[in-house]
Each structure stands twice: as structure tokens, then as C-alpha cells.
Amino acid sequence: MKKNFKKALSWRIWGTAVTFAIVYLFTRRIDLSAMICAAEIAVKLGIWYAHERAWSAAVPLAKEGTPFVLWFTGLSGSGKSTIANIISAYLEKKGRRVERLDGDTVRSIFPDTGFTREARNSHVRRIGYLASILEKNGVTVVSSFISPYAESRDFVRSLCGNFIEVYLSTPLEACERRDVKGLYKKARAGKIENFTGIGDPYEPPPKPEIIIDTEKRSIDETVEIIISYIKKYL
Amino acid sequence: MKKNFKKALSWRIWGTAVTFAIVYLFTRRIDLSAMICAAEIAVKLGIWYAHERAWSAAVPLAKEGTPFVLWFTGLSGSGKSTIANIISAYLEKKGRRVERLDGDTVRSIFPDTGFTREARNSHVRRIGYLASILEKNGVTVVSSFISPYAESRDFVRSLCGNFIEVYLSTPLEACERRDVKGLYKKARAGKIENFTGIGDPYEPPPKPEIIIDTEKRSIDETVEIIISYIKKYL
Numbered sequence: 001m002k003k004n005f006k007k008a009l010s011w012r013i014w015g016t017a018v019t020f021a022i023v024y025l026f027t028r029r030i031d032l033s034a035m036i037c038a039a040e041i042a043v044k045l046g047i048w049y050a051h052e053r054a055w056s057a058a059v060p061l062a063k064e065g066t067p068f069v070l071w072f073t074g075l076s077g078s079g080k081s082t083i084a085n086i087i088s089a090y091l092e093k094k095g096r097r098v099e100r101l102d103g104d105t106v107r108s109i110f111p112d113t114g115f116t117r118e119a120r121n122s123h124v125r126r127i128g129y130l131a132s133i134l135e136k137n138g139v140t141v142v143s144s145f146i147s148p149y150a151e152s153r154d155f156v157r158s159l160c161g162n163f164i165e166v167y168l169s170t171p172l173e174a175c176e177r178r179d180v181k182g183l184y185k186k187a188r189a190g191k192i193e194n195f196t197g198i199g200d201p202y203e204p205p206p207k208p209e210i211i212i213d214t215e216k217r218s219i220d221e222t223v224e225i226i227i228s229y230i231k232k233y234l
Numbered sequence: 235m236k237k238n239f240k241k242a243l244s245w246r247i248w249g250t251a252v253t254f255a256i257v258y259l260f261t262r263r264i265d266l267s268a269m270i271c272a273a274e275i276a277v278k279l280g281i282w283y284a285h286e287r288a289w290s291a292a293v294p295l296a297k298e299g300t301p302f303v304l305w306f307t308g309l310s311g312s313g314k315s316t317i318a319n320i321i322s323a324y325l326e327k328k329g330r331r332v333e334r335l336d337g338d339t340v341r342s343i344f345p346d347t348g349f350t351r352e353a354r355n356s357h358v359r360r361i362g363y364l365a366s367i368l369e370k371n372g373v374t375v376v377s378s379f380i381s382p383y384a385e386s387r388d389f390v391r392s393l394c395g396n397f398i399e400v401y402l403s404t405p406l407e408a409c410e411r412r413d414v415k416g417l418y419k420k421a422r423a424g425k426i427e428n429f430t431g432i433g434d435p436y437e438p439p440p441k442p443e444i445i446i447d448t449e450k451r452s453i454d455e456t457v458e459i460i461i462s463y464i465k466k467y468l
Contacts, residue, residue, distance in 0.1 A: 027261070032261070036260055097371055097372075099367060
């Protein structure tokens with residue numbers, strides 16, 4: 001209110017000075033120019049204020065869109081981080097406030113986080129809480145966690161407003177063949193316990209919003225499918 | 235850019251229509267009114283645009299201020315939640331985006347959180363991470379947790395940009411005398427283990443930004459001290 005008023009006043013000074021100059025240039029009459037400007041100030045201050053309010057009420061909402069939580073789940077090597085990074089960059093380009101939450105990054109901040117069912121569930125719940133509070137504050141969240149258990153994923157869903165579960169359903173064989181981080185090799189050699197898909201189960205989501213097998217779809221195709229889904233929130 | 239341009243156009247239509255009406259009213263000459271309006275459109279579109287950009291660049295920054303994390307620590311019953319609620323309401327009134335994080339609330343969402351040193355430290359670290367990400371996204375955080383251990387409080391400090399530790403140093407005797415939630419009574423009766431101040435230690439912060447003994451200061455005084463400290467971020 002205060003800001004709008006100051007801005008209106010500031011513009012009125014500039015606007016009316018210009019009007020005065022123009023009218024005087026055309027008529028060479030100071031009295032007429034002054035009267036026209038006086039009338040202009042009286043009428044336009046009100047109209048300008050109404051115009052300003054209408055725009056500031058209408059536009060920001062349409063621009064910021066609805067925040068949401070895009071939750072990638074799937075085996076190690078299914079492409080969660082890669083796809084999530086692309087989507088996150090896309091949203092940022094669109095002027096969105098985006099927070100990118102990644103399993104590896106968060107675990108590097110909390111190195112004591114375990115890999116038992118209890119520890120994983122607790123970890124995912126905490127991240128989901130974080131995501132839901134960010135969403136509540138207008139920040140869109142793009143998260144990539146193996147999040148192997150239905151229980152904690154459903155907990156996260158219950159906390160969030162617009163929760164979009166993206167299940168990368170790439171089969172174990174394909175993920176193991178890629179083995180980008182060399183983790184499957186280590187797990188097969190018995191060097192990693194509780195590795196999802198080897199020593200630990202992955203519970204596929206029964207009703208994800210999006211399901212894509214990245215063995216059958218290229219990165220570009222995968223990104224396109226997701227973007228066409230989230231369009232309604234943009 | 236696009237929005238500003240549309241808005242400029244919209245205002246020019248309204249603004250020039252009014253100018254035309256006023257000039258015609260004073261001169262009764264359509265040709266003169268039209269010429270003046272043509273000149274006005276040419277000159278004002280540019281000036282208006284510059285004026286708009288100057289204001290949208292200058293004002294929002296000054297209005298939003300710098301986000302920060304206000305972290306209340308102290309014994310149960312020292313007044314953390316009460317004071318934090320008042321400060322949080324004050325900031326919201328000032329137009330801030332504020333997230334209020336409270337020990338009891340968060341524990342009700344995560345009822346399995348334990349009270350051992352390890353569990354408490356891990357809990358506080360996680361909350362601190364959440365606070366730091368909110369701060370990074372422009373949200374000011376007002377948190378109230380007993381957070382009894384220096385280790386995890388310092389971890390939170392290291393994550394946050396503007397971390398303000400508010401230590402409510404009210405002595406145990408005073409907190410126990412208040413015993414708002416009846417917890418001290420239960421702890422003395424041996425019904426609560428690991429209760430801070432009774433079965434568990436509280437490590438006072440060596441260098442808090444603010445330290446207030448709420449036995450010696452009223453609620454109003456306490457609020458005033460804190461507000462005068464955070465003024466620089468508003």
C-alpha cells in the first residue's frame with residue numbers, strides 16, 4: 001500500500017511534467033497547460049492506483065504457478081539424478097524457485113544415516129517433511145532418492161500438497177549393466193550390505209503418477225513425458 | 235519484461251484516454267487533443283517503462299529483507315515457544331515469509347524420535363538442515379527446540395547463512411517452578427528418562443547472539459530485545 005502510493009506519486013510527477021511540456025508546446029499557453037495538468041493529477045491518481053492494484057493482484061499468481069513435489073524413486077542407476085537435474089534446470093529457467101534434493105548429497109551431509117529398513121524409512125520421512133515445508137512456502141521440490149519402501153513414500157505423499165511420484169521402473173538387469181558408480185559390482189562381491197535390488201528389496205509403487213522404463217525410453221523422451229505432466233502446475 | 239510491457243500498454247490506453255478527454259474538455263478541439271495524445275504516447279511509453287523498471291528493481295529487495303534463522307535454545311519451560319510465537323507473528327505482520335519450527339510439533343510428526351544424546355543430536359541436525367534450506371529459499375525461520383548439545387547447535391550454525399542463537403538462560407529452579415506442562419514433576423518422579431536438566435545435561439552456548447533470563451525479564455522486554463537485534467535484517 002505504502003509502496004504503491006509512493007510509486008503513484010513519483011509517476012504522477014514525471015507523467016504530469018511531460019503532459020505540461022507537450023500541451024505547452026502545442027498551445028503556448030501556460031494557463032491552459034496548468035489547468036489541464038491540475039485536472040490530470042486529480043483524475044489520474046485514482047485511476048493509476050486502481051490500475052496498479054489490478055495488475056499486482058492478477059499477475060504474480062499466474063506467473064509463479066503452483067508449487068509441487070516431484071519425487072523420483074527407483075533403483076540405483078535407473079537415471080533418477082540425471083533426469084531430476086534436467087527437470088530442475090528447466091523449472092529454474094522458467095523462473096521457478098526450485099530446490100533440488102538428492103540422495104547422495106543429503107547423505108554426504110548426514111554420513112551417519114544407515115541403510116537398514118528403519119534408517120532408510122526415517123531418512124525418507126525427514127526429507128519428505130522438508131519437501132512439504134518447502135512446497136508450503138512456494139518452493140517447488142525435485143527430489144531423487146531410491147526410497148525403496150512404500151511406507152515412507154506414502155508418508156511423504158500424505159504430507160505434501162501436490163505430490164508427483166515418478167517411478168523409474170528400469171529393470172535391475174539394465175541398472176546393473178550400466179553400473180555407473182560401480183556399486184552393483186561391490187554389492188555382488190559382498191562389500192555393500194543392504195544394497196537395494198541385491199541384498200535389500202525394492203517395493204514398486206502401486207500407483208505412481210508417472211512410470212517410465214529408462215531402458216526403453218531415451219533421456220529426451222523421459223524428460224518430455226514428465227514436462228507434459230507438470231505443465232498444469234506451471 | 236513481457237508482463238511489464240503488457241502493463242505499460244494497458245496503462246497507456248487508460249492514461250491517454252483520460253488525457254484526450256481533459257484536453258478536449260478545455261480546448262474543444264479534436265485535432266489538438268489528438269496531436270497532444272500522439273505526442274504523449276510516443277514520449278510516455280519509454281519514460282513509463284524506465285520508471286517501472288526502476289521501481290521493481292529498487293523496492294522488492296528493500297521490502298523482503300534478508301532471511302535469517304532465529305534459533306531458540308534453553309530448558310523446557312524457559313519460554314522458547316511463547317517468545318518464538320510472538321516474534322514469528324511480528325515478522326509475518328511485516329510481510330515476511332516465515333516458517334515456525336517447534337520441538338513439540340515436529341516430534342508429533344516423528345513420534346519415534348528418541349531422547350538419547352545420539353537421537354537428539356541427529357534430530358537437531360535434521361531440523362537445522364531444513365532451516366538452512368528454507369533460509370536459502372528466502373524464508374525466515376523461527377525455531378524453538380531445547381537443543382541441549384553444543385555439537386548439533388554448532389552444526390546448524392555452520393549450515394545457515396544468518397544464524398542467530400537466542401539462549402533463554404532461565405535457571406532450572408525457575409523453569410521447574412513454572413512447570414507449565416507438568417513434565418518436571420514427572421521427571422522427578424522418574425517417569426521420564428533423559429529429561430534435560432534432570433536426568434540429562436544442558437550445555438549452555440558459550441557465545442550466543444542473544445542471551446536472556448526470562449526470570450528477570452518480562453515477555454515484552456524479551457521480545458523487544460530480540461526485535462531490536464533482528465532489525466538489521468528487516
